[in-house]
Amino acid sequence: MKRVLLTVIFILLVSRVGSAQQFTYYFPQIAIGPGYITTIFLSNATATGGGRATIIFTRSDGTPFRSDWVDEMGKSVTEGTNAIVVELASGESRRFVSVGDVPLTTGYATVISNSSAILGTAMFSQFDAGGNVLGEAAIPMAIPLSRQALFVDTTNGFRTGLAVANPNNIPLLVHFELVGDTGRLVTSTSLEIGPSGHIAVYLDQLFPGLESMVGRLQFWAMNPLTSVALRFSPSGLTFTTLAPLAIGN
Numbered sequence: 001m002k003r004v005l006l007t008v009i010f011i012l013l014v015s016r017v018g019s020a021q022q023f024t025y026y027f028p029q030i031a032i033g034p035g036y037i038t039t040i041f042l043s044n045a046t047a048t049g050g051g052r053a054t055i056i057f058t059r060s061d062g063t064p065f066r067s068d069w070v071d072e073m074g075k076s077v078t079e080g081t082n083a084i085v086v087e088l089a090s091g092e093s094r095r096f097v098s099v100g101d102v103p104l105t106t107g108y109a110t111v112i113s114n115s116s117a118i119l120g121t122a123m124f125s126q127f128d129a130g131g132n133v134l135g136e137a138a139i140p141m142a143i144p145l146s147r148q149a150l151f152v153d154t155t156n157g158f159r160t161g162l163a164v165a166n167p168n169n170i171p172l173l174v175h176f177e178l179v180g181d182t183g184r185l186v187t188s189t190s191l192e193i194g195p196s197g198h199i200a201v202y203l204d205q206l207f208p209g210l211e212s213m214v215g216r217l218q219f220w221a222m223n224p225l226t227s228v229a230l231r232f233s234p235s236g237l238t239f240t241t242l243a244p245l246a247i248g249n
Helices: 002-018
Strands: 023-032 036-044 051-059 069-071 083-088 093-098 105-113 118-127 133-140 145-153 159-165 172-180 185-193 198-202 214-232 239-242
Touching: 023 036, 023 118, 023 133, 023 159, 023 198, 023 214, 036 051, 036 083, 051 118, 083 093, 105 118, 105 159, 105 198, 133 239, 145 159, 185 198, 185 214
Parallel strands: none
Antiparallel strands: 023 105, 036 093, 036 118, 051 083, 051 105, 069 093, 118 133, 145 214, 159 198, 159 214, 172 185, 172 214, 214 239
């Protein structure tokens, strides 16, 4: 009887410890440097109860992305680290803006929170030498997908760029297939992304000599990835984002 009671107590303790949940999502592209600023908005959408979120920045090579960020009051929130820790009361929203104090550098962000009600959006802004906004586009928070697709449009001088992040601690061989508007396979390639690594390339860099087309880029790996596409105007000064689509086998 004593052994049964001890077992029941142990199970209750384990279940209580295991009930503390953790929620993780990603912003697949972060760009900081001269002419580029990234802004991250976070909000606690619950009607009751506070929450905590940690934003962790990682460079394309998988190393910590140390940069300066300020909040909506202009106060530094990173102080030379690669993370922002924020407490969010019920209904509270916060804004964090990068400070372009480094050469143009890209990477991605991981958001870890203790509440599914903490939601976010990242926004890229491009400025000219006079500080005037040339273009802005926002990306939604993303979860890793094993198989996904991004829309492609390179007609009339437009360029499609893509950012892919590998949030795993192992390298991944990523298989890319470019499919035309009729569903025909145009070309394919493979590329390894290192542990916690990230790539940001134009489609014509991934597939040199690519002709003008509309279609989709589908890709997969052994472990899930996060991604986003950007469609640039012929001038390269304005752009918009295209969210990934989950696809089947």
